[in-house]
Amino acid sequence: MNLYRAELRRLGKRRFVRYLVLAALLVLVAVVAGAFLSNEKVDADAVAQAERTAEREFDLAVESAARWQAECERSHASGEPDLNQFPPNCADIPPPTRDMFPAEYYLPPTFVFRDDFPATLYTFTGLLVLVFFVAGASFVGAEWTSGAMMNLLLWRPQRLRVLFTKLAALLTGVLAVSVPAVVLWTVAYWLTALLRGSAEGVTVGAWRSFALTDLRSVALVVAAAAAGFGLASIGRHTALALGGVLGVLVVGQSGLAAIADALQVRYIELWLLPTYWIAWMDSSVEVTDWRACDWRAGCVPPTSELTWLHTGALLVVALALVLGVAAWSMRRRDIS
Incomplete structure (x- = not known):
């Protein structure tokens, strides 16, 4: 053999x-x-949905930043600001910008x-x-x-x-x-x-x-x-x-x-x-x-x-x- x-x-x-x-x-x-x-597959509908989601997330971030700044100002106005939670200057809290929420982040995996x-x-x-x-x-x-x-x-x-x-x-x-x-x-x-x-x-x-x-x-x-x-x-x-x-x-x-x-x-x-x-x-x-x-x-x-x-x-x-x-x-x- x-x-x-x-x-x-x-x-x-x-x-x-x-x-x-x-x-x-x-x-x-x-x-x-x-x-x-x-x-x-990412089509036009998926891109449009991602744009809407990005816009919604941006709006929520703007509202959250505004609330945070308002709380910071109230804390400073009280005379005893909580510096462990808020910065010395409330203006240092940066507002979010739209480019921080690109639509690509919200597209489905492809x-x-x-x-x-x-x-x-x-x-x-x-x-x-x-x-x-x-x-x-x-x-x-x-x-x-x-x-x-x-x-x-x-x-x-x-x-x-x-x-x-x-x-x-x-x-x-x-x-x-x-x-x-x-x-x-x-x-x-x-x-x-x-x-x-x-x-x-x-x-x-x-x-x-x-x-x-x-x-x-x-x-x-x-x-x-x-x-x-x-x-x-x-x-x-x-x-x-x-x-x-x-x-x-x-x-x-x-x-x-x-x-x-x-x-x-x-x-x-x-x-x-x-x-x-x-x-x-x-x-x-x-x-x-x-x-x-x-x-x-x-x-x-x-x-x-x-x-x-x-x-x-x-x-x-x-x-x-x-x-x-x-x-x-x-x-x-x-x-x-």
């Missing part, structure tokens, strides 16, 4: 992976449904595809990264724990071939789920914009940018699955991968942030993983060296740009290191 097809079948039959992926997809469906139901869609990919990517990291770790970790890996190596003694065939089968499954999912996610939000929002201003360049972000999203999901697989292979247990990532995210990040702060390093955001996450998803992020300025002198702090290429290079290096150690461990350690 072909080893690759056997591993694909094994991946598909793992109930934990199936239920985990199904639960994630149902959550994504619920998120899209919630966005569809909570938004509505989904603007060009402005709002990129933020939805954070939800999509974050959930699938978590799910496929766990699935990748479980796919190989459970086989070490159950002894199935030892039985497989009796049938196919080529250790590295077995390891990387498993990885190839895993990544094939990840792509088979994540690529259609991100396409359907984009289509669902496009329909939400058409039916419950606005699809104006979406140019060819905007579509190209969205497509590249979709690709980066899928690439990050694939990398998460491979990282989970590699870490579980090193420790020969699913828990090592989960514990390792938890340690990096909680203990490691807190420790690095504390060390960077103590050493007063420049661009402290570069020591934090969320910065790289934003750079990857948004294509770039600007970091600021807040320590470089004496604010009393009014200087402008220097900035530096972190792009998705920088993040991608670090991701490739980290992934190569994890998989390299996993391959070395598979080749050198006893199978027992």
